[in-house]
Amino acid sequence: MKFCSVCGHEVQLSVPPGDNRPRYRCAHCGTIHYQNPTMVLGTIPVWEDKVLLCRRAIEPRYGFWTLPAGFMENGETTAEGAQRETMEEAGARIALGEAFSMVDVPHVNQVHVFFRAELLDIAFAPGPESLETRLFTEAEVPWDAMAFRTVAQTLRWFFEDRRSGVYSMHTGAIRSPVPRPA
Amino acid sequence: MKFCSVCGHEVQLSVPPGDNRPRYRCAHCGTIHYQNPTMVLGTIPVWEDKVLLCRRAIEPRYGFWTLPAGFMENGETTAEGAQRETMEEAGARIALGEAFSMVDVPHVNQVHVFFRAELLDIAFAPGPESLETRLFTEAEVPWDAMAFRTVAQTLRWFFEDRRSGVYSMHTGAIRSPVPRPA
Numbered sequence: 001m002k003f004c005s006v007c008g009h010e011v012q013l014s015v016p017p018g019d020n021r022p023r024y025r026c027a028h029c030g031t032i033h034y035q036n037p038t039m040v041l042g043t044i045p046v047w048e049d050k051v052l053l054c055r056r057a058i059e060p061r062y063g064f065w066t067l068p069a070g071f072m073e074n075g076e077t078t079a080e081g082a083q084r085e086t087m088e089e090a091g092a093r094i095a096l097g098e099a100f101s102m103v104d105v106p107h108v109n110q111v112h113v114f115f116r117a118e119l120l121d122i123a124f125a126p127g128p129e130s131l132e133t134r135l136f137t138e139a140e141v142p143w144d145a146m147a148f149r150t151v152a153q154t155l156r157w158f159f160e161d162r163r164s165g166v167y168s169m170h171t172g173a174i175r176s177p178v179p180r181p182a
Numbered sequence: 183m184k185f186c187s188v189c190g191h192e193v194q195l196s197v198p199p200g201d202n203r204p205r206y207r208c209a210h211c212g213t214i215h216y217q218n219p220t221m222v223l224g225t226i227p228v229w230e231d232k233v234l235l236c237r238r239a240i241e242p243r244y245g246f247w248t249l250p251a252g253f254m255e256n257g258e259t260t261a262e263g264a265q266r267e268t269m270e271e272a273g274a275r276i277a278l279g280e281a282f283s284m285v286d287v288p289h290v291n292q293v294h295v296f297f298r299a300e301l302l303d304i305a306f307a308p309g310p311e312s313l314e315t316r317l318f319t320e321a322e323v324p325w326d327a328m329a330f331r332t333v334a335q336t337l338r339w340f341f342e343d344r345r346s347g348v349y350s351m352h353t354g355a356i357r358s359p360v361p362r363p364a
Binding site for chain 2 (some may be wrong): 036074
């Protein structure tokens with residue numbers, strides 16, 4: 001960020017009075033431009049003993065497999081966003097279930113939330129951002145070709161809970177793969 | 183948003199190719215400025231049979247009571263943000279527990295997440311954004327003077343779960359108080 005989106009003048013990074021961290025501030029109009037994490041919403045769409053995965057047609061992680069998911073939009077709820085992304089990425093009609101996982105990804109300023117879901121039919125089809133959509137049993141899941149660790153972790157929790165017969169909400173954090181010196 | 187924060191030229195609102203909703207776009211440098219919901223993180227700090235509430239020293243809802251909470255910052259996890267806000271607003275040292283509620287507030291583009299927490303001591307004290315911090319039994323909670331519906335709902339869920347002896351994750355949405363015609 002170099003310019004104020006309100007008035008077009010240059011911004012500077014400095015700590016506002018009463019605050020405790022640097023923000024982009026406009027000395028001309030006084031606007032403080034806060035920057036905050038974004039939410040990624042998705043589902044675990046289930047049909048019989050299988051889950052629906054999408055192979056990504058876009059970067060990052062082109063060609064790798066993921067659950068249908070994407071950025072939450074203004075004006076929607078988390079449930080609405082998860083359902084919308086499932087339709088956009090996989091053309092899949094679902095009955096949305098409970099929130100199932102919330103995984104923080106602080107090094108990219110994201111929080112990923114996945115909901116359980118039941119497919120209403122198997123007339124799904126790849127949207128513009130997917131190369132392929134396919135149902136997988138647990139044994140068939142391509143663990144070595146997963147796009148994101150939040151998705152792999154969510155699927156591991158899902159299969160564990162399914163085996164136990166009791167589903168609960170899971171939370172966790174994925175840290176940067178490259179540890180930095182303290 | 184009127185100006186591009188990257189290059190300072192004027193932006194226009196239009197639907198990018200392959201997208202399905204209008205975004206602020208810069209014709210000069212090509213940047214698309216996405217706008218997404220923000221997360222508010224807080225805790226339900228407990229001491230014996232009481233919960234800790236803060237009376238707000240800032241707008242909106244100056245003078246009304248709330249759980250310690252605030253906007254998630256880049257670079258932190260939801261758990262870290264909830265713990266930080268509890269220290270900033272109430273000077274309270276806590277042992278953070280499980281995520282307890284996630285409440286969507288789509289008309290202001292927010293998602294509020296609250297964690298259970300145990301106070302480590304009662305040496306809490308109002309931070310700069312609180313007028314007062316106080317422990318309340320369920321019977322003492324000032325329901326008519328609560329700052330936000332997400333907080334009141336979270337407290338109702340908390341007291342219900344405490345009575346039942348079983349805590350679980352709760353989700354819901356708070357809609358605009360003024361229904362708009364369809």
